[in-house]
Every structure is written in C-alpha cells, then in structure tokens.
Amino acid sequence: MKRRALILVEGNTHxxxxxxxxxAQRLGLHPITLSANPTQYDYLAAEGTEAVHIDTNNLDELIRECSRLHATYDIAGITSAREAVYATVGKLCRHFDLPGxxxxxxxxxxDKFTQxxxxxxxxxxxxxxRLALDATEVExxxxxxxxxxxxxxxxxNGSYGVRLCRSVDELAEHTTYLLGGTHRWRSSVRxxxxxxxxxxxxxxDIMGNEIIGIAAADFDPLPHFLFHKSTLPAPLSDQDHNRIADVSLSCLQALGLGWGPACIEFRWTTRGPVVIEVNPRLAGGGHRQLVQLAYGVDLITEHIKLVIGEEWDLxxxxxxxxxVRIFNADRxxxxxxxxxxxRAAAVPGVAEVKFYVEPKTPIxxxxxxxxxxxxxxxxxxSLAQTEAILQRAVDLIDWSITPFPA
Structure with missing residues (x-):
C-alpha cells in the first residue's frame, strides 16, 4: 500500500x-515540500522532511512533479502556508481532482484593487x-x-511596501521607493x-463560512504597520461582534470564498466596521496559537483535514x-x-517565548x-489576568541593537 502524502507548495520561515x-505527521501523512529554494526553510532539514527543488511559479512543472510523486505515494492532498502560491495550489487540486x-x-x-x-x-x-500606475497618478x-x-x-502581503503618507513629501518619498527599483514587484507596477x-x-479568523474568533490588535508607531500586540477574543459587545461577523460573511460571498481559511481585517470607524483587507489564508502574527489557546481549535490541523477530504471539527x-506581544526592531x-x-518563559501562563534571530545578526x-x-x-x-501575565514576561526581556557606524 502506498504511503499517504501531503504536498506542501512552498513553506514559511516564521x-x-x-x-x-x-x-501532517500527527495525522499520519508524509509531508513533501515543493519549493524554488528549499534551503530557506531550516525546519525541513531539522525535521528530516522530504523536499523537492522546483519552480513553484510553473504550473506545468508542478503537475509533472506531482504526477511523478503519485507513482510512489498516495497523494492525499495539496496545500500551502503561503498566499503567493495559493491560487496555484487551487489549480493543482483541480487538476488532480482533490479538495482545494x-x-x-x-x-x-x-489583487487588492480587484478585491x-x-x-x-x-x-x-x-x-x-484609487489605482495608480505612475507617480503622477499617485499624486x-x-x-x-x-x-x-x-x-x-x-x-x-506581509505589509510589503505599505506605508501611511501624511504629507506631500512622504508621498513622493514612498512613490520613489516603490517605482525606483528598490521594491520587488510580483507582476506589473500597480x-x-x-x-x-x-x-x-x-x-x-474564518474557516469555511464559520467565524472562529475576532481578535483586537494595535501597531507600533506609524508610518508602517507592524503589529505590536493582538488579543483574542477582542473586547467587543455582542452587537459589535455580530456586526463584524455579518460584514465578514458578506466579504466571502462577494469574493467567491468560503472554502478553507480566511482572515479579514477591519478598522472600526465612525461608519462602523470598515474592511481593510480580505486574505484567503490563515492569519499571521501568532493568530493560530491564539485561537488554539483561547478556544482549543488547531486551525492548521483542521485545514489539513479539509484538504485531505476528512471532516473537520471547529x-x-x-x-x-x-x-501575543510582538517585538520589532526599532533601529x-x-x-x-x-x-x-x-525567565519570561517560566512565568505562569506564558505559552511561548520565541525569537527568530540570533545575537550578532545585522538588522x-x-x-x-x-x-x-x-x-x-x-x-x-480573563483579559486582565492575561495582560498582567504578558506584561510581567515582557518586563523580563532585554535586548539591544548597536547602530551601524556612520
């Protein structure tokens, strides 16, 4: 009998x-990662996980590789943790008649403009x-x-190239950054x-057409949008929670979503909840851990169950x-x-303390x-107890960055 495999198109470094x-391994599946650069994912070697070097932007190559793997494995499903290749995943699933x-x-x-x-x-x-194609149209x-x-x-995604421009000078500066060759465009300049x-x-946070939870968050100082802290559930009245949930479901219907994970970002303005962005993927920034800690639901496991045609349990x-309190470089x-x-990890109530970079790393x-x-x-x-635990742990962390020589 062939071993059941889960194909993962690209991975994620955070x-x-x-x-x-x-x-996937807990579900008895053999994970195989297809990537244009498997070495960027340290965990593949650490876990001894199978990886295939391939151009993940080439659908025909991916189809040929999955067909080759099918000779050895029973491909139970195909998915990805990365939004940039998620449409390609959908095409692969359709080609091989798999859920997706x-x-x-x-x-x-x-495409944020089409959205x-x-x-x-x-x-x-x-x-x-408004959509702009050049500096004049931006202005x-x-x-x-x-x-x-x-x-x-x-x-x-990931806030690449996103900035608040509060003056004509900031607008010109950021437009120059986007159009001047520094920013890497996936496709045409738009x-x-x-x-x-x-x-x-x-x-x-959404799976299928079900609202799993609504989190609140704040950011580091502008002009960029770097998450500073997120809390689940958000301290909302039932009425306000329902308003966000209703708008969320309207978004799914308008965009033809409703299969698998999605996360929808809002600002609560004088108009009520205003949609900032709809993402056809799981939320980042620790949201998956928050959902598991708050409600006991493992969104990744339940997503994989859906991918391989099994019944999920939300x-x-x-x-x-x-x-979650997020640490961002300040210089x-x-x-x-x-x-x-x-010391922070030892504080009762702390679930995880994780740093992604090592000392002596250039920032x-x-x-x-x-x-x-x-x-x-x-x-x-409780909210008050969680905030107190988090602050106690944060106060135990100390880190420093020495500026580069002038």
Whole structure:
C-alpha cells in the first residue's frame, strides 16, 4: 500500500511551515515540500522532511512533479502556508481532482484593487481607493482622496511596501521607493492609494463560512504597520461582534470564498466596521496559537483535514483570553544580545517565548513583517489576568541593537 502524502507548495520561515509539517505527521501523512529554494526553510532539514527543488511559479512543472510523486505515494492532498502560491495550489487540486480553494476566487482576492472593486459592488464598507500606475497618478489619487493616505502595491502581503503618507513629501518619498527599483514587484507596477481609516483594528479568523474568533490588535508607531500586540477574543459587545461577523460573511460571498481559511481585517470607524483587507489564508502574527489557546481549535490541523477530504471539527473545547506581544526592531544595526527569554518563559501562563534571530545578526529594517524579531504568547481565564501575565514576561526581556557606524 502506498504511503499517504501531503504536498506542501512552498513553506514559511516564521513557524507556519513547520506547523503544517508537524500537523501532517500527527495525522499520519508524509509531508513533501515543493519549493524554488528549499534551503530557506531550516525546519525541513531539522525535521528530516522530504523536499523537492522546483519552480513553484510553473504550473506545468508542478503537475509533472506531482504526477511523478503519485507513482510512489498516495497523494492525499495539496496545500500551502503561503498566499503567493495559493491560487496555484487551487489549480493543482483541480487538476488532480482533490479538495482545494477556487483558484479564480483566490486570484481576485489577492489583487487588492480587484478585491476593492468586488467589495464595493457588493455594498461592503471599504475605504475610498484609487489605482495608480505612475507617480503622477499617485499624486492625483492622493489629492482626490485627501491626505493622509495609505500607499501600497496592488498585489502583495506581509505589509510589503505599505506605508501611511501624511504629507506631500512622504508621498513622493514612498512613490520613489516603490517605482525606483528598490521594491520587488510580483507582476506589473500597480499602486493602490487608499483613504486612511481611523479606528481600532480587528481581525476575524474564518474557516469555511464559520467565524472562529475576532481578535483586537494595535501597531507600533506609524508610518508602517507592524503589529505590536493582538488579543483574542477582542473586547467587543455582542452587537459589535455580530456586526463584524455579518460584514465578514458578506466579504466571502462577494469574493467567491468560503472554502478553507480566511482572515479579514477591519478598522472600526465612525461608519462602523470598515474592511481593510480580505486574505484567503490563515492569519499571521501568532493568530493560530491564539485561537488554539483561547478556544482549543488547531486551525492548521483542521485545514489539513479539509484538504485531505476528512471532516473537520471547529467546536470550541474551552474559552480563555490569549494575547501575543510582538517585538520589532526599532533601529538598524547589530543585534547585540537578547536576555531574559528563559525567565519570561517560566512565568505562569506564558505559552511561548520565541525569537527568530540570533545575537550578532545585522538588522536592516524593511518596514514590514521582516522587522519582527520575536514574540511572547500568554493565556488565562480573563483579559486582565492575561495582560498582567504578558506584561510581567515582557518586563523580563532585554535586548539591544548597536547602530551601524556612520
């Protein structure tokens, strides 16, 4: 009898990829990662996991490789932890008649301009927006919407190239960055200019058409959007929770989603919940751990069950408040040291203390998720207790970055 395999197209360097590998193994599956550069995922070698070097942007090559693997393995499912290849995953699943996302829906969702158009047509509340193809159009779009505006690539994730521009000078500076060859474009140059929606931030974690939970979060100082802290569940009234849930389901319907994971980001403005972005994937920033700690639901395991055609179980096992504090580099330079991780991990109620970089590592900030150097996650029966635990652990951490010589 052939061994059952789960094909993972690309991985993830901040924990998600490893979690997919480990969840697959717990389900009795043999994980095989297809990647354009398998060496970038340290966990593959550490886990002794099979990997295949292949151009993951080439659908025909992926089909041939999966066909070759099928001669040895029973391919139970195909999926990915990375949004950039998720539409390709959907096409592979359709080719091999396996459960998977609708690739057309994923492609529409991943194009932020198309996403905005579809949400607007469906009457979903969104910020004012315009598409710009050059510096002149960026300037005129910002003038029409009114400063401050958010300027970002129309395709991308992880806050790549996203910045709040509060003045004409900041607008010109960021436009030069995006158009001057520094930013790496996935496809053609297309810039989205959006109204800056003021208000508290929330994120709905979704599987299929079910709202798993709604988290609250805040950010490090602007102009970039680096998460500082997230809390699940968000301290919302039942009425406000239901409003976010209703808008979330409207987003799924408008975009043709509703299979597998999604996360929808909001700002609560004077208009109520306004949709910032719909992502056809699991949320990052520790959200999966928060869901597991708060409700006892392992979203990655349940996603894999769906991928391999088994029945998932999204029932809550318990109810706690979980929170993550995220550490972001505050300057460029050499990371000299990180102290106190062991002491912080020993604080009762702390679930995880993790740093992604080692001392003596050069730090060059990018203004996106790559600036994150670590996190602490805690959980307890109440919001006040969780916040106290988290703060106690954070106070035990000390790290320093020495600026580069002038």
């Amino acid at each position: 924990g998600t990829g490893l979690q997919y590998v480990q969840a 996302p609708n690739p057309s829906s994923v492609e529409r969702c991943c 905005r158009q579809l949400l607007a047509e469906a009457g979903v509340p969104i910020p004012a927006y 005129s779009s910002a003038a029409a919407i009114g400063l401050p505006v958010i300027v970002k690539p129309a395709v991308g 810039i989205l200019v959006e109204e800056f929606a003021h208000g508290p931030y929330y994120c709905a 029932r809550r096992r318990h109810s706690q408040t979980a929170a 460029d330079g050499i990371l000299d040291r990180i102290d106190g991780a062991g 060059i900030r990018k203004g996106d998720y790559r600036d994150t150097i670590g996190h602490i996650i805690a959980a307890s029966p």
